[in-house]
Amino acid sequence: xxxQRLLEVHERIKPYIHRTPVLTSQLLNxxxxxxxxxxCENFQKMGAFKMRGATNAILNLxxxxxxxxxVTHSSGNxxxxxxLAAKSVGVKAYIVMPENVxxxxxxxxxxxxxxxxxxxxxxxxxxxxxxxxxxxxxATFIHPSNDDNVIxxxxxxxxxxxxxxxxxxxxxxxxxGGGLLAGTILAVNNFSNKCKVIAGEPMKADxxxxxLMSGKIENNDNxxxxxxxxxxxxxxxxxxIIKKYIDRIIRxxxxxxxxxxxxxxxxxxxIIEPSSAVAFAAVLSHKEVLKNKKIGVILSGGNVDLSNLxx
Amino acid sequence: xxxQRLLEVHERIKPYIHRTPVLTSQLLNxxxxxxxxxxCENFQKMGAFKMRGATNAILNLxxxxxxxxxVTHSSGNxxxxxxLAAKSVGVKAYIVMPENVxxxxxxxxxxxxxxxxxxxxxxxxxxxxxxxxxxxxxATFIHPSNDDNVIxxxxxxxxxxxxxxxxxxxxxxxxxGGGLLAGTILAVNNFSNKCKVIAGEPMKADxxxxxLMSGKIENNDNxxxxxxxxxxxxxxxxxxIIKKYIDRIIRxxxxxxxxxxxxxxxxxxxIIEPSSAVAFAAVLSHKEVLKNKKIGVILSGGNVDLSNLxx
Numbered sequence: 001x002x003x004q005r006l007l008e009v010h011e012r013i014k015p016y017i018h019r020t021p022v023l024t025s026q027l028l029n030x031x032x033x034x035x036x037x038x039x040c041e042n043f044q045k046m047g048a049f050k051m052r053g054a055t056n057a058i059l060n061l062x063x064x065x066x067x068x069x070x071v072t073h074s075s076g077n078x079x080x081x082x083x084l085a086a087k088s089v090g091v092k093a094y095i096v097m098p099e100n101v102x103x104x105x106x107x108x109x110x111x112x113x114x115x116x117x118x119x120x121x122x123x124x125x126x127x128x129x130x131x132x133x134x135x136x137x138x139a140t141f142i143h144p145s146n147d148d149n150v151i152x153x154x155x156x157x158x159x160x161x162x163x164x165x166x167x168x169x170x171x172x173x174x175x176x177g178g179g180l181l182a183g184t185i186l187a188v189n190n191f192s193n194k195c196k197v198i199a200g201e202p203m204k205a206d207x208x209x210x211x212l213m214s215g216k217i218e219n220n221d222n223x224x225x226x227x228x229x230x231x232x233x234x235x236x237x238x239x240x241i242i243k244k245y246i247d248r249i250i251r252x253x254x255x256x257x258x259x260x261x262x263x264x265x266x267x268x269x270x271i272i273e274p275s276s277a278v279a280f281a282a283v284l285s286h287k288e289v290l291k292n293k294k295i296g297v298i299l300s301g302g303n304v305d306l307s308n309l310x311x
Numbered sequence: 312x313x314x315q316r317l318l319e320v321h322e323r324i325k326p327y328i329h330r331t332p333v334l335t336s337q338l339l340n341x342x343x344x345x346x347x348x349x350x351c352e353n354f355q356k357m358g359a360f361k362m363r364g365a366t367n368a369i370l371n372l373x374x375x376x377x378x379x380x381x382v383t384h385s386s387g388n389x390x391x392x393x394x395l396a397a398k399s400v401g402v403k404a405y406i407v408m409p410e411n412v413x414x415x416x417x418x419x420x421x422x423x424x425x426x427x428x429x430x431x432x433x434x435x436x437x438x439x440x441x442x443x444x445x446x447x448x449x450a451t452f453i454h455p456s457n458d459d460n461v462i463x464x465x466x467x468x469x470x471x472x473x474x475x476x477x478x479x480x481x482x483x484x485x486x487x488g489g490g491l492l493a494g495t496i497l498a499v500n501n502f503s504n505k506c507k508v509i510a511g512e513p514m515k516a517d518x519x520x521x522x523l524m525s526g527k528i529e530n531n532d533n534x535x536x537x538x539x540x541x542x543x544x545x546x547x548x549x550x551x552i553i554k555k556y557i558d559r560i561i562r563x564x565x566x567x568x569x570x571x572x573x574x575x576x577x578x579x580x581x582i583i584e585p586s587s588a589v590a591f592a593a594v595l596s597h598k599e600v601l602k603n604k605k606i607g608v609i610l611s612g613g614n615v616d617l618s619n620l621x622x
Binding site: 042270 | 354583617620
């Protein structure tokens, strides 16, 4: 199932991404009574795994389409990822962002060469604005998570992790829009014969958990979680993959997320964003079940506002 | 000059320490117009290079002395390093700490198995207390920085850095008690034929800079710097080495230290303590002179109080 495509995607994006290191910590292993292997996408270019999917989506465009640019709506890591990936291959990136987004996020996008178009702070406005830009410029719309090329790109992090550690029992990822989770599942299904995929999700934005329960895509009424990268919902390209193959989704409370983040900062001396801590929080909450297992954890990113930390 | 001894020290301590990675950042290279290679001792066991010197000092003791334990006075990284190094070889470590030291530092020492003896918060009291313990227990006193075995141990970080990058033009370290700086100088003199050693020092605790000027060991009247690991002064074992071979000491202001720390946290996604940032702040303050050079920077440690950050 799509093994060849995953390998091709990985080869295609390799010149544009970092092969991120896998780190371990004896202290955290002792804490979990297990062996935990952290795939450090916080060290990825622009600081998150999103660089993988964005790069793949752009490289898959025809030359004619590349010449007209790409457009997305995002105020988070995908905005930066698409900007940098586009710049790397000489393509224009139009980024639709709500006007009330913090200045620091706008500056990050500009830093990577993205062209910002501001819109009113609601879902309707951003879609209208993105459609307008598509029409005016001919740019191709690229969704941050519900796009096959993006999903396959995100799966390459797990390919590398399994290449390094072929005998993992589990891989944990966070779940927000579902791109990383679906890509990880595709990679695991094709490159491991015993590993299972588990996702961590904030209790306060547990749409993916509820979607698994109901069998259809649910959304969040309220997304007041510190894990700001996980406030989005699943889509029709990734949900079928997730529904069919995921082992389970573990929901975690805000204090568990902050604790997990603090453990990683303090003991591993690396900076991860709250969304990344969600996956490790899920491990910690189930450590009895996971005793003596080999566990991969994808640390999805490291972009945090240092002037606004939860400690 | 002592090349054989350095190699022996490195072999002796290898089983007890991490060979820490050397990281680079394209963004920080661009910022400096140079190639900067960060030796990440923040990833060392217990989070600082001090583990190297402490381990060497203990391993050099006779079995008779080992059986009676070791004692030091420190409220910082050396307290933790001596505790962990002692535990690794089954030796008792008595740590004299001022009674007003933050609870978090006491807990770290206990965590690594050190036996804490509290004393009044002044230099006289801690020396009296350490002498008392030596007399009562027969434990060997080990100074955090003014001890040949400690100095040689600290030098092994630079040996590894030069092994990885033999053509460095400069290695920057912070300077506090002088152990890391003197050890780095010994390593550079023996393993490189063109590299020069420069130290960064806080303007607010610039005793080493003034010592170089006057030719004798100076101390600080006031040490109100955020770089809490660098408040100590040089000693008669390390000062002669530093005085003879150092290229220069660059002093930096508090805001330069905080900026350098923030750059590394933000762009490299790793946690370093303010004392480590002093070395990189010195690089940044002289980037015109250092243009196109290959520069090693020893990131000395990563133990920070996350609830009390300067951002």
